[in-house]
Amino acid sequence: MILHHFDMSPFAEKARLALGLKQLAWQSVEIPLVMPKPKLTGLTGGYRKTPVLQIGADIYCDTQRIALELDRRFPDPPLFPHGDAGLGIALAHWSDSAFFEPGAGLSMGVNTELPEPLLNDRKAFFEFMDFDRLPAELPHLWTQVRARASLVNRQLADGRAFVHGERPGWADICAYFPLWMVRMQIGVRADAALAPFTHLAPWEARVAAIGHGQRSALDADDAWVVARDSEPAVETAVDDDDPLGLAVGQSATVAPDDYGRDPVHGELAVLTVDDVCVIRRTDTLGRVAVHFPRAGYRVTAA
Numbered sequence: 397m398i399l400h401h402f403d404m405s406p407f408a409e410k411a412r413l414a415l416g417l418k419q420l421a422w423q424s425v426e427i428p429l430v431m432p433k434p435k436l437t438g439l440t441g442g443y444r445k446t447p448v449l450q451i452g453a454d455i456y457c458d459t460q461r462i463a464l465e466l467d468r469r470f471p472d473p474p475l476f477p478h479g480d481a482g483l484g485i486a487l488a489h490w491s492d493s494a495f496f497e498p499g500a501g502l503s504m505g506v507n508t509e510l511p512e513p514l515l516n517d518r519k520a521f522f523e524f525m526d527f528d529r530l531p532a533e534l535p536h537l538w539t540q541v542r543a544r545a546s547l548v549n550r551q552l553a554d555g556r557a558f559v560h561g562e563r564p565g566w567a568d569i570c571a572y573f574p575l576w577m578v579r580m581q582i583g584v585r586a587d588a589a590l591a592p593f594t595h596l597a598p599w600e601a602r603v604a605a606i607g608h609g610q611r612s613a614l615d616a617d618d619a620w621v622v623a624r625d626s627e628p629a630v631e632t633a634v635d636d637d638d639p640l641g642l643a644v645g646q647s648a649t650v651a652p653d654d655y656g657r658d659p660v661h662g663e664l665a666v667l668t669v670d671d672v673c674v675i676r677r678t679d680t681l682g683r684v685a686v687h688f689p690r691a692g693y694r695v696t697a698a
């Protein structure tokens with residue numbers, strides 16, 4: 397397993413913790429923080445977000461898709477130990493938007509010394525953020541982060557060790573990563589703002605203790621060799637009752653429906669309620685399967 401990511405990425409921290417929860421060994425390809433990222437987009441066909449998981453010639457985009465693939469291939473220990481996968485996955489949408497977005501606004505707005513290339517890249521990327529209004533928005537953003545942190549704190553208030561009970565799972569990772577981001581990127585001011593929520597810090601320490609599994613470094617070129625020398629392991633499956641009415645092998649594009657909407661073009665291999673996958677053919681890599689979750693992604697006949 398190869399994770400394409402960078403250390404500061406909060407979404408990558410979700411994937412690293414999921415690998416850690418399952419105590420997996422994986423290889424780490426460091427990707428650039430800003431565009432262009434030719435070694436990443438060359439694999440995905442255009443998707444540029446962080447992180448991306450590669451297993452042979454199968455490329456998994458989005459932490460939602462990555463988590464479910466890890467759980468499918470390595471079911472023990474489970475990401476949903478209390479049998480609440482529906483709620484756990486739904487919580488990811490809440491934490492990826494309601495919790496992450498104001499936290500990201502704070503991280504960008506409080507850190508006024510960000511390097512110009514990073515600032516310009518994220519101005520174009522984070523469509524939900526009005527960078528001109530960020531300084532005036534900061535007090536409001538603090539209120540939004542604290543309101544979400546308070547909910548997590550409330551969930552933990554009965555003394556349970558983890559969000560759903562005594563065992564850690566995807567819900568913990570999702571609720572944790574925006575806090576990891578603001579504490580790391582803002583520091584003592586974030587710690588002070590979160591201090592009233594007394595159940596958070598001990599729980600965050602328990603989540604951090606999950607660790608990242610066994611990580612070793614890999615060069616991006618070697619990840620390409622792995623993709624080139626492998627065949628996609630995907631089984632084609634297009635639902636007959638899918639509202640889009642598309643067929644296996646049809647030319648299609650898939651793009652995130654929130655921000656960073658770079659489309660990926662290929663032949664449709666999977667289109668189910670939960671998943672979409674297109675096969676790309678390139679001279680350098682041969683056939684590569686690019687997988688996305690269905691929720692939050694727009695599929696269009698090309």
Ligand SMILES: N[C@@H](CCC(=O)N[C@@H](CS)C(=O)NCC(=O)O)C(=O)O
Binds near residue numbers: 429457656
């Ligand atoms: N829905 C995506 C969101 C990923 C995301 O927005 N990642 C941020 C980094 S934490 C990103 O891509 N930033 C721009 C970049 O890395 O180029 C997921 O769950 O993986």
